[in-house]
Amino acid sequence: MLKIAYHPIYKHHLPDGHRFPMLKYDLLPKQLLHEGTCEPVNFFEPEIPNDKYIVAAHDPEYFYDLLNIKIPPKEARKIGFPLTEDLVERERIIADGTLKGCEYAQEHGIAMNIAGGTHHAYTNRGEAFCMLNDQAIGARYLQAKGLAKKILIVDLDVHQGNGTAEIFQNDASVFTFSMHGASNYPFKKEQSDLDIPLEKGTDDARYLSILKETLPKLIEQEKPDFIFYLSGVDVIETDKLGTLGMTIEGCKQRDAFVLETCYKLQIPVQCSMGGGYSPDIKTIVDAHANTFRLAQQIYF
Numbered sequence: 001m002l003k004i005a006y007h008p009i010y011k012h013h014l015p016d017g018h019r020f021p022m023l024k025y026d027l028l029p030k031q032l033l034h035e036g037t038c039e040p041v042n043f044f045e046p047e048i049p050n051d052k053y054i055v056a057a058h059d060p061e062y063f064y065d066l067l068n069i070k071i072p073p074k075e076a077r078k079i080g081f082p083l084t085e086d087l088v089e090r091e092r093i094i095a096d097g098t099l100k101g102c103e104y105a106q107e108h109g110i111a112m113n114i115a116g117g118t119h120h121a122y123t124n125r126g127e128a129f130c131m132l133n134d135q136a137i138g139a140r141y142l143q144a145k146g147l148a149k150k151i152l153i154v155d156l157d158v159h160q161g162n163g164t165a166e167i168f169q170n171d172a173s174v175f176t177f178s179m180h181g182a183s184n185y186p187f188k189k190e191q192s193d194l195d196i197p198l199e200k201g202t203d204d205a206r207y208l209s210i211l212k213e214t215l216p217k218l219i220e221q222e223k224p225d226f227i228f229y230l231s232g233v234d235v236i237e238t239d240k241l242g243t244l245g246m247t248i249e250g251c252k253q254r255d256a257f258v259l260e261t262c263y264k265l266q267i268p269v270q271c272s273m274g275g276g277y278s279p280d281i282k283t284i285v286d287a288h289a290n291t292f293r294l295a296q297q298i299y300f
Contacts (some may be wrong), residue, residue: 005097
């Protein structure tokens with residue numbers, strides 16, 4: 001059975017006019033239920049996780065400053081959200097959705113998180129709507145539990161996974177792969193184990209050709225026993241914060257290739273949603289929903 005992390009706290013209240021489309025976290029599960037892709041039994045409600053798994057990926061001083069809302073104003077501004085206790089609780093619960101998703105993925109082959117993909121969170125700081133790096137925390141969880149020896153993080157958000165790259169820069173057991181817009185934020189990139197920067201306007205054919213050439217070889221080379229997939233839909237041409245030229249169908253084909261590859265090779269995969277900032281919320285929800293539709297079709 002497909003297990004999906006969702007909690008009402010995912011839809012956090014933001015000031016009017018804020019550019020982050022928080023509404024998608026409310027609409028996406030409703031859409032999946034409405035169309036019959038999912039049933040209530042598919043969803044599980046994450047909780048506050050044990051802090052030891054968070055500080056395995058993040059500097060304890062940074063985490064406790066975050067808990068106590070003591071992040072310096074200059075650093076807090078980089079996060080992009082008004083910093084509140086509710087927001088920090090939300091981040092911790094999202095991380096737990098990914099932690100529990102790791103175990104569900106090992107049981108069922110795949111697990112999803114309606115939110116997550118917070119790949120701009122560094123060891124000791126947050127930025128760009130990210131405070132706690134859910135998939136990095138998940139990787140540390142798998143390591144602590146002895147559930148995976150080699151982990152591959154496949155980050156296909158339009159923005160480089162700079163925080164993820166920094167967290168694992170000295171850890172050979174976690175391979176970080178980021179395929180992103182070359183001219184997109186972050187403008188100062190970190191060094192992933194494999195970075196593929198894409199030119200402005202990269203279309204479906206070019207994108208999919210590169211991905212299909214790269215991913216199977218990478219899996220053969222690294223032989224991971226667990227994969228994290230960050231399936232950001234900000235690669236589509238209508239995205240306000242992206243520079244690529246993909247269609248929703250091309251984005252769907254991207255997800256299909258990644259998930260089919262994991263399925264055929266029987267490598268457990270945990271999926272977090274990442275970014276999506278098209279002007280029409282329907283576009284964002286439909287693009288994200290495709291990932292869940294494909295998971296059901298391929299695995300179940």
